[in-house]
Amino acid sequence: MKLLIGDKNYSSWSMRPWLLFRHFGIAFDEVLIHLNQPGTNAAVLEQAPNGPGKIPCLIDDAGLAVWDSLAIAETLAERFPQHALWPRDAAARAHARSVSAEMHSGFGELRSNMWMNIRASFAGKNATPGVLADIARIEAIWRDCLDTYGGPFLFGEFSIADAMYAPVAMRFRTWQPPLSETSLAYVRRLSAQPAVKAWIDDALSETHTIAYLDECP
Template sequence: MMKLLIANKNYSSWSMRPWLVLTHFEIPFQEELLLLNGEGWKEAMLARSPSGKVPVLIDGELAIVETLAIIEYLAERFAHKPIWPVDREARALARAASAEMHAGFMKLRGAAPMNLRASHPGRVALDDVADDLARVEALWGGLLERSGGPYLCGAFSAVDAMFAPLATRLRTYDLPVSDMAAEYVEAIYALPAFQSWLADALKEPWIVADDEIDVIQGRGEPETL
């Protein structure tokens, strides 16, 4: 059985993405949690991950790093499952949007870290993330108008897994979005696979100080959290 190495579910946006794909499409796998904090956590990560990062998909002797590479591997290995949209044009748009998510939205990702346990309305300076929010609206709006929703290409697919962590940021920091975007966030939260991840995240006892907004914004020291 395949194994997915992940980090803390409360914080690890990249771990969430392939986990949602595996879980939603009912692909059997085991998960192994590698903590992002505690004594020797970096050494433990390097011992299990070729890149020293997560996620990592292990299939036999093969260890695949990088979220998009993992998703593409799953899409090929389980070609009978619609991990990417079946329609060729929709699939191309989904891959383009996923690549943009992988490489972009850096200001939003930096200013509003994923933190599923938290609620921090008003803590993100809107001027800092305005361009990224505008691009999210345009990208989501175009895909949803074309597909009719509720997910970006109609049914849930890999592109929604790629954007799920960003959707949580909009809710955690109560960022201003259109009704269309808000409805899409609701659709992500309603997904059973996401609900399962969220339930686990809310039970986690660990605090990763460097991923908390107080530390990121310089309003506190790591040891005080």
């Protein structure tokens, strides 16, 4: 299988499925396509002509294109049932799907105002009321999951839910909003998880830049 991704420093959506491949030891070829370039869309379509030209995009061994991070995650869970990408327990699995879908569709204020840039440091900036409300909800989700399932990750072992929230942890490292000790400890554990650390290390070594994402007014 082949996974098309954007720059590791900036592409929060690419990070999510990549972590699942890496953590669960699922073999894949990585194709990195730089974002925000005149030929970005054409480069994606060249690799996945049956898709909409978006990344991340999974191309399976039969040439089927699957785009969107959560769709890719569900595809991997379906094809590799030997791995607990979702929790095995049905109630925990429903809970994990719910908080993952909430991440997928929500938190627009955080996304808009605290974008992912692993190499940057924008400490204390852009903490608008809307952003702080999003952060409060994320912290409540994390606290509830960690209390309910005992950690160290949201549903005990690392799962799709943690991959969905990993870019949020990257944002928190960059923007450094006020967080509870529970949230800070989770961010530290997630950052030290081998697949996440590998992504961070790769992001730090990239040289491609996107000017508007490297500046904070």
